[in-house]
Amino acid sequence: MDDLSVTLQFSGGAELLFDNKKLHVVQLKSKEWTIADLLIWIKENLLKERPELFLQDKSVRPGILVLVNDVDWELLNTVNYKIQPNDRIVFISTLHGG
Amino acid sequence: MSECSRKCGSTAVLKRPKTGDKLCKECFFEAFENEIHFTITRAKLFRPGSTVAVAASGGKDSTVLAYVLKELNRKYKYNLKFILLSIDEGITGYRDDSLETVKQNRDDYEMPLKIMSYKDLYGWTMDEIVTEIGRKNNCTFCGVFRRQALDRGAHLLKVDYLATGHNADDIAETVLMNILRGDLARLSRCTSIITDSADGIPRVKPLKYAYEKEIVMYAYFKKLVYFSTECIFSPNAYRGHARVLLKDLEKINPSIIMNIIHSGESIKVNETSKMPTLQNCTRCGYVSSQDICKACILLEGLNTGEPKLGIGKSSKVKKSLENRAKTCCGGTSQCNSLSST
Structure with missing residues (x-):
């Protein structure tokens, strides 16, 4: 089975926790991945600082919006969504002011 | 979907x-x-x-x-x-x-x-x-x-x-x-x-x-x-x-x-609670609940080397303003202090 390729995007200020890099194309080793699994992977592999500003109670911190292929993850069972090959998952922080 | x-x-x-x-x-x-x-x-x-x-x-x-x-x-x-x-x-x-x-x-x-x-x-x-x-x-x-x-x-x-x-x-x-x-x-x-x-x-x-x-x-x-x-x-x-x-x-x-x-x-605020009345700052004319607005007090502090002047409760600020009035010229010269205005 091939690796699972997904595109991750961080914006709205969330990118500040990822070396200011907004776009990450990552390869996940083949198995069934939920977003909950992905969040742990992100914490271990991508998150550069202050994980508490991104994660809370096995989910993202309240105030961070998540979209999968431009669909609100609240319509997709949030952390339980099963990631598909080439999904584009966007994390947007709403917590940053102007 | x-x-x-x-x-x-x-x-x-x-x-x-x-x-x-x-x-x-x-x-x-x-x-x-x-x-x-x-x-x-x-x-x-x-x-x-x-x-x-x-x-x-x-x-x-x-x-x-x-x-x-x-x-x-x-x-x-x-x-x-x-x-x-x-x-x-x-x-x-x-x-x-x-x-x-x-x-x-x-x-x-x-x-x-x-x-x-x-x-x-x-x-x-x-x-x-x-x-x-x-x-x-x-x-x-x-x-x-x-x-x-x-x-x-x-x-x-x-x-x-x-x-x-x-x-x-x-x-x-x-x-x-x-x-x-x-x-x-x-x-x-x-x-x-x-x-x-x-x-x-x-x-x-x-x-x-x-x-x-x-x-x-x-x-x-x-x-x-x-x-x-x-x-x-x-x-x-x-x-x-x-x-x-x-x-x-x-x-x-x-x-x-x-x-x-x-x-x-x-919410209807209890009428017996103490409510500040809005007035105009005697310095700049801006709406304020005090005689002198917060911006003017903060500026005064910055310009006289006492930047903490306007920080904190308004009652404390008032007190420190009164103390300044005692120590400065009391309004007789151009000392640029609040007490002279």
């Missing part, structure tokens, strides 16, 4: 926090814009033919506000003119970048832009103030000065209204904070959709009932460009405990935000 709750046949892209509706992109745009239109018309926010200054920081709220106002003005023929009004606090690496976004807004939305700087208005940039006072309390200066700078800008531009991008989450947060602080005067007026400023130019909040989530989703789906970097002087301090509490509550039940606003609107 869920279908749009409006039965338009399209696929839903988001769940509305306010109603739980699942909407497609087009139905969401329409619902979001129509609610703001409803807010504007129900409160009779703008007189036709008026000029409106839009307080623009380059952030998500003011960017969406400028965009939606332009759309609604066109669609519903409000007959309004808009000017973007930005404040340059003088924070290198933060505001200089966000002002570039505002300039983009100016070009995209074809609205003239006026930038007012702390340096011009007060003689101090925030960079200089932070050098003087350090990183504690600097937000006090910035907040007090910005509020007044916007009013001064609105006055200078001779506009009829000043519109700010405060959203439902902001208002609910302010209600909570005023309850936590026991600040009844602010509690009773913080939910008003229209408030009067010093020069009688009303401040209005067209996004008062718009959820932050929807504002960000709207900007995302419309591909609006906005700026979202933390202020370099207050990393992580941007919201504080009230915001965290509110976001945690919203996760349990999103209508809590609207309920808090509703509570704030309905």
